[in-house]
Amino acid sequence: MLKIDNLHARVEGDAGVVEILKGLSLGVPAGEVHAIMGPNGSGKSTLSHIIAGRDDYEVTAGSVNLSGEEILDLDPNERAAKGVFLSFQHPMEIPGVATMNFIRTALNAQRKARGEAEVSAADFLRLIREKTKLVGLTDEKLKRPFNVGFSGGEKKRMEMLQMAIFEPRFCIMDETDSGLDIDALKMVGDVVNSLRGPDRGFLVITHYQRLLEHIRPDHVHVLAGGRIVKSGGPELAAELEKSGYDQFIEAA
């Protein structure tokens, strides 16, 4: 479903050009959940932003292919309409933007781009009520401007709310579990497991084994120094949590 081949990317920072991804290859077949672990600064968020279409990064080589289609030339909203969803590591507060209105506008924009009918106001209200309960937010939170004054955990719940509503085909979750308590972790697991299916893929970026106990990944990859340096089964996650990443930092 998602096939990344020999991806090289760099960014123009304050201190000049920085190479971040240096030949990253990865494949997530439909129906599978893959986890990515790796030390801070190894390029995990960069990878997720590039898949979603952030144009701060310059892709100098390689390709990203979703269900047989090259997506690197598509706009972020075109990718979203094709089912790419990113749960941000640091979700934004957007003052002045009404939460419900925004989510509904986004849902309908995606549907329109796919040639599907808009969701009526009444149906949307039913949908968002149901999913709000699922992710453990209160209706009162929906009445606030988007994420304004939310705790870190509430912002992550808002990401999961949107994932549950959009039902994207390919979900990238960038450290969604960081800073969440046990109950919230379970909720994230529930949202992922309820969406899991033969036509969907997940890329779950995490530092911790805990989330992976709720979401049994099919494969675990280690990203270090801008490359996948090791891949394995779910047992690799447990091993990493014990031994740390030092071995890979040296290797990279």
Add this chain to the structure above:
Amino acid sequence: MAAGLKDMPERALSAQLQATFSASKADPVRLAAFERFQKTGLPHRRVEGWRWSDLNAALRDFVPANDGVSPIPPSKFSALDPVEIQIVNGRIIRPTGTLPAGLHLDVIPASATIPDLEGNSVVSLTVAMITEALEIRVDAGVKLGQPILVRHIMQCGTMAFVQVAAHLGDGAEATIIETYEDIGAGQGGFYSSLFHSDICAGATLKRRMLQNTNADAVVHAMFAANLAGGAHLNQVGLSTGGRLSRHETLAQYVGSEASAELSSAALVDASRHADFTSKILHAASGCQTRQIHKGVARDKGRAVFQGKFDVQRVAQQTDAQMSADALLLSDTSEAYHKPELEIYADDVQCAHGSTSGALDDDAMFYLRQRGLDEEMARSLLIEAFLGEVIDNLEEGEAPVFRDAIALWLKGQGA
């Protein structure tokens, strides 16, 4: 350095001003005003307070057209069922129906109500040019349910001068909506209005101002308010600019415990220019001022904000806050914001802040990741930026302002 009229005898505008003035029987007040104006001419960028808004240059090639009579469309505020007064090319047309109890509308000799606003030569010119004024009076204790709508309507290309005086008796409440509109084909025009209000003890005036005129129009609107003890002014203004538009607010607290909430927005595109200038004179104790301004500029638009709080020695326990934010949507757009505090009292709480920047890249990416295209994401963020201004409006008024913003976002501002 004044560019007095005598320095530009070739100008069509100065000839016309002279002719218009001579044709009317001037009383001493108007004569003195005309002399004041002639000494200094139109304000230009070397005059204090006009550095970024050169009215003289904006009118350099202006040749006033004769006014015609194009049909006047219904007001965008008509859903509010207002008491509507049209001022067409400077001529005041009172409503024909019966007025709500406690409201009086009259056309009076202009010089009877002229306030002392020395130092602004456009005001002097306006005083010199007008022979009659609209007077709005609301009796003490009367709370008007219907808003009063004053439509400043200008045939494109013409020149017009207007004066309005409002008097709200003790404890009265009224909403006055002013719109600046133009009609007919063509471009340009010069419109100057002078609005003076007395808000008596405990009275509340809500003023709404929406200026949506052609790209070459020059609009100068001066609003002055005297607030007595416990009086309240709530003002929301929005301008899409013109060749040059300037909206001035000059409020003074003459009684204690009075307050004002002032919010304004300038939306400028193409090579339009909008200026909001204000001075709030705190001359009594315990008054509260809240002022916010938002400027949004794209293309070669220029947004100007000059806000000043003057806090006199007697104005102890003043609580005054001002913020001005600019959003620049292109490299060629400009915003000049100058918030200023002048404080002579010691027991006061005063603050001002100013920000300027482009749309937030992270927010743009976030919205687009969720499926909004660039245009939608941009519009949503600009509307969010302007949200605080709209929040100060009543339920029925907000949609009209929102529509004006939406049209501007689509590039159909006027």
